[in-house]
Amino acid sequence: MTATKAFAAQSATSGMGPHDIERRPLRKDDVAIEIDYCGVCHTDIHFVENDWGVTVYPVVPGHEIVGRVTAVGPDVRAYKEGDVVGVGCMVDSCRTCSACEAGLEQYCSGGMTATYNGEDRHDHSVTYGGYSERIIVSERFVVRIPEKLDTKKAAPLLCAGITTYSPLRHYGVKPGHKVGVIGMGGLGHMGVKFAKALGAEVTIFTRSESKVAEAKNQGADHVVISSDEDQMAGVAETFDFMLDTVPVQHDLNPYLNCLKFDGTHIIVGLLEPIEPALEAGALVFKRRVLAGSLIGGMPETQEVLDFCAEHDISCDVEMLDIHNINEAYKRMKKGDVKYRFVIDMKSLKDS
Amino acid sequence: MTATKAFAAQSATSGMGPHDIERRPLRKDDVAIEIDYCGVCHTDIHFVENDWGVTVYPVVPGHEIVGRVTAVGPDVRAYKEGDVVGVGCMVDSCRTCSACEAGLEQYCSGGMTATYNGEDRHDHSVTYGGYSERIIVSERFVVRIPEKLDTKKAAPLLCAGITTYSPLRHYGVKPGHKVGVIGMGGLGHMGVKFAKALGAEVTIFTRSESKVAEAKNQGADHVVISSDEDQMAGVAETFDFMLDTVPVQHDLNPYLNCLKFDGTHIIVGLLEPIEPALEAGALVFKRRVLAGSLIGGMPETQEVLDFCAEHDISCDVEMLDIHNINEAYKRMKKGDVKYRFVIDMKSLKDS
Numbered sequence: 001m002t003a004t005k006a007f008a009a010q011s012a013t014s015g016m017g018p019h020d021i022e023r024r025p026l027r028k029d030d031v032a033i034e035i036d037y038c039g040v041c042h043t044d045i046h047f048v049e050n051d052w053g054v055t056v057y058p059v060v061p062g063h064e065i066v067g068r069v070t071a072v073g074p075d076v077r078a079y080k081e082g083d084v085v086g087v088g089c090m091v092d093s094c095r096t097c098s099a100c101e102a103g104l105e106q107y108c109s110g111g112m113t114a115t116y117n118g119e120d121r122h123d124h125s126v127t128y129g130g131y132s133e134r135i136i137v138s139e140r141f142v143v144r145i146p147e148k149l150d151t152k153k154a155a156p157l158l159c160a161g162i163t164t165y166s167p168l169r170h171y172g173v174k175p176g177h178k179v180g181v182i183g184m185g186g187l188g189h190m191g192v193k194f195a196k197a198l199g200a201e202v203t204i205f206t207r208s209e210s211k212v213a214e215a216k217n218q219g220a221d222h223v224v225i226s227s228d229e230d231q232m233a234g235v236a237e238t239f240d241f242m243l244d245t246v247p248v249q250h251d252l253n254p255y256l257n258c259l260k261f262d263g264t265h266i267i268v269g270l271l272e273p274i275e276p277a278l279e280a281g282a283l284v285f286k287r288r289v290l291a292g293s294l295i296g297g298m299p300e301t302q303e304v305l306d307f308c309a310e311h312d313i314s315c316d317v318e319m320l321d322i323h324n325i326n327e328a329y330k331r332m333k334k335g336d337v338k339y340r341f342v343i344d345m346k347s348l349k350d351s
Numbered sequence: 352m353t354a355t356k357a358f359a360a361q362s363a364t365s366g367m368g369p370h371d372i373e374r375r376p377l378r379k380d381d382v383a384i385e386i387d388y389c390g391v392c393h394t395d396i397h398f399v400e401n402d403w404g405v406t407v408y409p410v411v412p413g414h415e416i417v418g419r420v421t422a423v424g425p426d427v428r429a430y431k432e433g434d435v436v437g438v439g440c441m442v443d444s445c446r447t448c449s450a451c452e453a454g455l456e457q458y459c460s461g462g463m464t465a466t467y468n469g470e471d472r473h474d475h476s477v478t479y480g481g482y483s484e485r486i487i488v489s490e491r492f493v494v495r496i497p498e499k500l501d502t503k504k505a506a507p508l509l510c511a512g513i514t515t516y517s518p519l520r521h522y523g524v525k526p527g528h529k530v531g532v533i534g535m536g537g538l539g540h541m542g543v544k545f546a547k548a549l550g551a552e553v554t555i556f557t558r559s560e561s562k563v564a565e566a567k568n569q570g571a572d573h574v575v576i577s578s579d580e581d582q583m584a585g586v587a588e589t590f591d592f593m594l595d596t597v598p599v600q601h602d603l604n605p606y607l608n609c610l611k612f613d614g615t616h617i618i619v620g621l622l623e624p625i626e627p628a629l630e631a632g633a634l635v636f637k638r639r640v641l642a643g644s645l646i647g648g649m650p651e652t653q654e655v656l657d658f659c660a661e662h663d664i665s666c667d668v669e670m671l672d673i674h675n676i677n678e679a680y681k682r683m684k685k686g687d688v689k690y691r692f693v694i695d696m697k698s699l700k701d702s
Contacts, residue, residue: 082557099612107612107637109588170638237460260459261450271631277624283643284618286458287521290641 018066024123029076030138033085038130039064040154040320040341041186042247043158045329047117058116061113062130062343063089064158066151076139084145086305088158089295091115091127091141104297105141131322133349143302146309153314156340157304159295160315164191164243165304166296167266175199177240180258183228184211184218186340187245187268190315192218195243199313203235205255214338232258237286239263248277252290256282264289316339321347373486375474379426382493384436389481390415390507391671391692392537396680398468400648407468409551413481413694414440414466415509417502437498437656439509440646442466442478454650456492482673484700494653497660504665506635507537507691508655510646511666515542515594516655517647518617519549527552528591531609533577535562535569536672537691538596541666543569546594548662554586556606565689583609588637590614600626603641607633615640666691672698 026032030170044061046052064086069079079085092113093338100108115137116129126280130133138350164187173179179195181188182205195202197220203222204215215223224231235258242255247269253276256265265288282288308314320328320341328341377383395412397403416438420430430436443464444456451459464472466488467480479486496505515538524530530546532539533556546553547570554573555566566574575582586609593606598620604627607616616639633639647655659665671679671692679692 017517041518102640104612109612153590213513261455261460267631267635269631270635273628274625275628277626278621279624280618280622280643283641284621284645285643287455287642289643290634291638292631292636292640293638 012314023128023134023136024120024125026071026073026136027122027138028073030073030136031069031076031079031085031139032071032088032134032136032143033065033067033142034070034134035065035067035130035132035345037066037152037155037345038132038343039159039186039317040064040325040328040332040343041156041159041313042332043159044131045332048329054117056126058241059117060128060131061116062132062163063087064155064160064340064342065115065130065135066145066155066158067135067345070134072139075140077183078139079142079144081305084147084151086143086145086154086158086301087115087130087135087137087141088143088162088301089115089116091137092121094121095140102297103299105294106297131325131343131348133136133345140298143298143305146305148312149305150314151343152319152342154305154308155342156190156315156317157308158301160186160340161190161194161308162296162301162304163187163268164245165194165307166195166300167243167268167291167293168241169300169303171241171264171266171291173198173200173241178203178238180205180224180235180242180255181220181238182242182255183245183247184215184339185245185247185335186315186337188243189339191243191245192220193313194307196315197307200241203239226254237261239290241266243268245269246271251276253279253282256288256290259286259288261286262288264291266291266293267292317342319344323347374473374479374485375476377422377424377487378473378489379424380490381424381487382420382427382430382490383422383485383487384416384418384434384438384493385421385485386418386481386483386696387505388414388417388506388696389413389483389694390510390537390666390668391676391694392507392510393682395482395508396683399680400460400682405468407477410468411479412467413483414438415506415511415691415693416466416481417506417509418486418696421485423490429490430493431495435498435502436493436653437494437496437505437509437673438466438486438488438653439494439513440466442469442488443472445472446491453648455648457646457648482676482694482697482699488675494649494656497656499660499663500656501503501665502532503670503693503695504668505561505656505659506693507541507666507668508659509652509689511541512545512659513647513652514538514619514644514657515596516545516658517651518594518642518644519545519592520618520651520654521644522553522592522615522642524549524592526670528552529554529589529611531556531575531586531590531593531598531606532571533593533606534596534598535566535690536596536598536686537666537688538598539594540569540690542594542596543571544664545658548658548664551592554590556567577605588612592617594619596604596620597622602627604630607639607641610637610639612637614638615642617644619644668693670695672699694696
């Protein structure tokens with residue numbers, strides 16, 4: 001089921017159209033946002049098509065949201081009308097567990113409230129995301145878009161950006177480190193930019209010879225064709241970190257062997273489950289680590305935006321009219337986008 | 352093939368008996384050791400039976416060696432005749448790679464030289480281990496047994512001890528941490544002692560209700576029956592670390608879910624490959640880590656001995672006559688030893 005079909009299903013059952021998604025009245029700590037741009041994440045497709053069996057229809061996807069504040073609740077301190085702000089993958093959490101207290105709301109022990117297809121912690125309604133004219137979000141889960149950033153290109157930083165930035169920062173990537181980035185999509189190309197900005201020597205791993213020039217163009221110092229066994233053997237025990245952005249099942253073992261002793265392979269995709277089976281020896285014999293990472297907490301989501309402003313980093317985007325979303329999904333499934341679609345929300349308002 | 356059979360095979364082909372294993376003349380940095388005790392590690396069985404297809408017969412197993420120095424080469428500085436010393440799982444490494452320079456010789460980029468069934472870096476002969484009257488080892492790979500330690504009980508510290516101590520230290524286990532120890536064999540019971548001595552709250556995971564009293568006796572604060580789903584659910588997201596000492600394939604997923612966010616599951620066994628398949632989500636959604644660890648470097652092997660002397664820690668052992676080694680292997684396969692067999696080498700000399 002596509003987003004448009006989801007809207008259609010909604011219309012059929014409730015008589016509502018896409019303009020009629022109800023947004024709650026402002027709570028004391030709420031920020032009301034008029035959405036300008038929303039990035040399109042592969043996760044959106046999974047939810048629209050109910051790949052994970054958890055979609056509640058109608059679903060309004062979108063968690064790479066940039067817009068302008070139109071109103072604030074009485075307790076809001078950080079934002080005022082007219083501010084340019086962003087909303088990422090979550091809109092609430094318990095706020096009291098150790099993860100929340102550490103500003104790592106994505107690891108909330110009670111589970112974060114997802115920006116869409118989540119359950120509101122107060123009224124238990126389903127949350128609706130950014131393929132929309134507006135959204136209302138508690139202040140804690142709103143970030144400020146630095147003036148220096150192009151707002152269109154900033155939208156994907158809220159998911160693709162923070163997802164790759166967070167683990168590189170958590171593991172302390174710095175000058176002298178060698179970082180391999182696996183996959184060259186929306187996440188991978190951001191991973192290259194961040195690893196370079198943090199001072200690392202960066203190698204892109206790609207299956208396709210045809211992407212070498214493109215990889216170099218993205219700023220990679222080196223490119224390794226991962227399907228070429230000789231090239232893989234040539235970089236054995238070379239890397240401090242592997243940032244694995246591939247969102248589908250693949251064999252991790254050849255990449256583990258590219259890590260130095262004490263090296264870390266970071267997965268940010270849901271490769272359920274990890275097959276072919278992992279070789280324990282690749283971890284044990286070199287004290288290597290396989291680590292997971294999920295987006296980033298709210299302080300770090302602000303940090304990545306500020307980091308991008310400081311280092312003149314943005315996402316490479318292709319602008320999209322909402323009416324072409326189904327075509328965009330088809331192209332994304334073929335990997336045919338450089339590197340992130342961003343919906344111009346004017347196209348929804350004009351419809 | 353058992354150790355005795357290996358000796359027999361050797362006799363058949365070379366006319367040599369177990370007393371005739373040739374030891375090299377002393378090199379400048381060599382320490383000659385008369386062996387008093389040698390612990391029996393499950394790895395010995397794998398090599399004797401050629402489970403990994405790499406055994407070179409005749410094999411002389413044994414890498415938990417304690418004895419007395421009988422002679423030293425002219426360049427040896429740290430040891431003299433009569434010193435009580437130990438030798439663990441390795442007897443050489445390249446000494447120049449970054450791992451060796453960091454005192455982590457077990458991760459040597461050229462591969463460490465194993466105490467037995469290894470290849471000597473100088474004359475390319477096969478190395479012979481501790482089921483023997485004597486051994487000659489380069490000074491760098493010899494450690495001092497602190498006077499305070501019972502030498503019989505110190506032998507297993509050279510493998511079972513350092514294997515569990517090293518990752519607990521590497522990951523900084525300290526008071527306030529909750530550590531789960533999976534498996535209650537030679538390694539597991541040492542892991543409990545170390546984690547307790549480092550100040551952690553320790554839970555033993557065992558499949559068997561019958562081991563609860565024993566686990567408490569080992570100093571565990573809590574025991575969880577891992578086959579009991581309710582008990583496992585009751586400790587979900589509870590632990591900072593899991594020290595997984597189980598040396599055979601098992602499902603890691605239920606244990607991953609027992610880790611807090613940012614928790615680390617440490618494997619020290621060769622679970623080739625890791626099946627059932629690992630759930631990526633268990634890592635990604637909580638930023639958990641799956642880490643391998645292999646014995647410890649030489650400085651840390653000395654450290655664990657000193658730590659044991661300071662904290663009055665030793666291995667629980669059952670003394671063994673070399674002539675009963677095959678019976679011991681049979682019992683080890685059934686898990687019937689508390690917790691480590693140690694061969695009294697007098698029994699070899701007397702034979």
